[in-house]
Amino acid sequence: MPRMSRTAVLLLLIVSSSVFLLFQLYYYRKYVSKQPGPHLLNPAGHLTASHVQWQTVKKFLALAQHFKLPLFLADTAALSLLSQHALQQHDRLEREPPCSFLCTGRPFTSFAVYANLWKYDPGFLLAAEQKGFELLELRGEDPRLASLDTLSGEKIPLYFLFRLHSYVIQVVFLYERSGNYLWHGALRLKADMDRSFAPFKLLDYGRHAGAYDRPQVVLTVLDNLDVRVPRNVTLFLAEQRQARFLECRYRDARNFLQLYPDDSSAAAVDFRRKAKSLLHLAARTLSHLGVPFWLSSGTCLGWFRQCNIITYGRDVDIGIFIADFRSDMIAAFRDAGLSLKHKFGKVEDSLELSFLSDEVKLDIFFFYEEGDVVWNGGTQAKSGRKFKYIFPRFSLCWAELLELKVRVPCETLDYLMANYGTTWGVPVRSWDWKSSPSNVQENGVWPLAEWSELIQVY
C-alpha cells in the first residue's frame, strides 16, 4: 500500500509539472514573445548579455531624448556592423537577428554629443540616477579659452559614463573649435576616481584628444530604437582611426616669447596674414584632391615652439607622402590662383614643388619611406647638387594653427630635433638649407642631360 501511494504521488507530480510546463510555454508564446523589441532569452530562459545591452541603450536613449541631448551613435563596433550590413544588403544577403547592431558583445556603447547644441542640464544626470544609472562625470580644461594671452582655467564636461548592470554608456562631448572642427578631450582619471568603473583601456574614445570634421548625421531605426548615426559610416570610422589631436603648448610658447619677443612690425603682421590665407588655400586645395599633408620644417617649428608662424621664415612649408602624389596637383594649385615657381626632381626621386601666392612661397616637400626612416630631397638649381633630409618614422596627428585644423607629425619633437638639432628652441635667422639642418646629407648630382626635366624654375 505505501508502495502504491508513492507511485500515485509520483504520477501526480509528473502530470502537474507537465501541465505547468505547457502553461509556461503557452504564456511565453502568447505574451512574452509579443513584447516589442528584441527578447533574447537563452535556452534556459535567462536574459542574455545582449538583452542587457539592448535594454540599457534603450533606457539611455529614452532619457537622452527627453532631455534633448543632441547625440549620435559613435560606437566603432556598432558602426562597423552597420557598414558591413550596408555592404551585405548591397549583395542582397539579409539576415535579421533581433539585436544586430547594438549588441556588439562589448560591455559598453559610445555616443557623441554636440556640446555646443546642449545647455548643460543637471536634471539630466539626476533623472539618469533615478533610472538606476550610476554616473561618472569627467571634466577637463576648456582649450577654446587657451591662447598665448590666457591659459584656461575653466573646466568643462568631457565625458559622461553611465553604468547599469555593469554595462557602460560612454558619452563623448564634442566641442566646436575656432578652426571649424569638432574636438574632444582626453579621458584622464583623477587619483580619487574609481578605476574599475568602466573598462577604460577598451573604450573607443579618451585615450587621446581627437579632432573631427562635423559629420552629417541621419535619424534611423536600429534594432527597433531611434538612433542618429553618421550618414557616411565608412568616412566616420576612417576619421575616428586618425583623430588624435595635439594641443599647442601654450605655456612653453609663452615662455619662449618672453625670451624672444614677437616681431610686431607692419611687415611681420602682413606676412602672417598672407601666410595664413596661403595655408588655408593649400589645405582647401589638397582636401579637394583627398591628399593629406602636414606642417613641415619652419612652419612645423613655428607651431610647436610659438603656436604661430615664424615671421622671418618668409615661406610656408608642408610635407606630403610621395604615395599620395597626384599628377593633377599642379593644375589644382594653379586653378586655386597659385603660380608654380619651381619643380625639382621626379616622382621616383626627390620631388619638390614650390608655388607663389601674394609674395609668399609655399614649399611642398615629398617624403619617401625607406626602412625605418623617411626622407625628402633637396636640389640646388645652379649646380644640380642633390641633398637628402632624413627623419625617423612618424605618424600624423591633428593640430590647430591660424584657425586651421592641420596635421603635424605626432612625434613632433623627434621630427624637429632631426631637422634642427637640440637647439631648436633658439631662433636662427641665418639658415642655409644645404648645410644648417642636422639631418642633411649630400646625395650626388643630377645627370646634366636630365637637368631640363628635373630642374624647372619659372
Ligand SMILES: *[C@@H]1O[C@H](CO)[C@@H](O)[C@H](O)[C@H]1NC(C)=O
Ligand atoms: C563615404 O566616404 C567614403 C570615404 O571618404 C567615400 O569613398 C564614399 O564615396 C562616401 N560615400 C558616400 C555615399 O558618400
